[in-house]
Amino acid sequence: MIDAVCFDYFNTCTSAVRRGGGHRRTAEVLGVDPAEWLAVLDRTYDERARGGYGSHLAGLRRLCAELGVEPSTAQLRAALELRLETVLADAPLRPEALSVLRTLRAAGVRIAIVSDCWFELPLLLPRTPLADVIDTAVYSCQVGHTKPHAAMYATACAQLDVDPARCLYVGDGGSRELTGATRFGLTAVQLRAPDLGGHLTFHAEPDWRGRVVTSLEAVLDLVGTPMLVA
Incomplete structure (x- = not known):
């Protein structure tokens, strides 16, 4: 049973990151x-x-x-x-991100954003619609470590008050986050959305052989939560 879901932010909750003007x-x-x-x-x-x-x-x-x-x-x-x-x-939010997270929250599933970032995301995330549908956010610049360091996952699980074995981790695979999550005891799932590929990322893990989804909506199937109807 899944009690909580940790989402990567960039390239997962957002569309593929591409540098603009x-x-x-x-x-x-x-x-x-x-x-x-x-x-x-x-x-x-x-x-x-x-x-x-x-x-x-x-x-x-x-x-x-x-x-x-x-x-x-x-x-x-x-x-x-x-x-x-x-x-x-x-890095605009994926169109479905808010509805997926809102659905999970309504079903009683706890939610964390777990992101490698500099100062920008701690300032920006509270201004986004996701701020109202997450329980906590874990920022590498505040933890002092980046994924796949165990401290990132340990902080998330502690703040969510969840056993890692009952927590799902969803990310595109940057920072070798999926391997790190698995090593810490979470169930890791890679998002391979159609827009991903050639996007801005660091330390990708192209050798991931674990579970894969092609949309955030598919996470609801893994958790067993039907999408809320607006």
């Missing part, structure tokens, strides 16, 4: 080369996601320093807002 605009505001900006974001992803770069303005300032640029506080504040807008634009 907001990154170029952010780089221009900071006075850095757009290509170098994307390169430093990629290079520092792991450390940023573990919280190593701090948050907000200090973290943006450190990234700029690595590129030899010292933006003003006004530039940093403008870039911060652009960064948040860009992350939202690059």
Whole structure:
């Protein structure tokens, strides 16, 4: 029996993440080369996601320093807002995400978002419709570890007050999250939605041989919960 479901956020609750023009605009505001900006974001992803770069303005300032640029506080504040807008634009919620999570919640299933992220998601998630239908959110930048580290799953299960054996984990497979979830004792399921492929992800696990679904609605079948009719 499943008492709780942990969902990855990016590429799972959201559509496939693809970088848009907001990154170029952010780089221009900071006075850095757009290509170098994307390169430093990629290079520092792991450390940023573990919280190593701090948050907000200090973290943006450190990234700029690595590129030899010292933006003003006004530039940093403008870039911060652009960064948040860009992350939202690059990763819109899947159309079915809210209804699936709402259905699970109505059936008494506890729900967590478990995500590798920098400062953006802790600021953005409370502004999304998902905020009203989840029980908790676990952010790597606050835990100090990224998936597949056991601390991510342990934190989620503790906050949900659920035994790992009674918890489902759903993700696209970035950060080798499915292997990590399985190792910790959760039942892991990979989302292979039609839009995924060539999307932005880090440390994917193409060798996953476990259970697969092609839509979030299929998670309801695994839990045994029929979709609510609007």
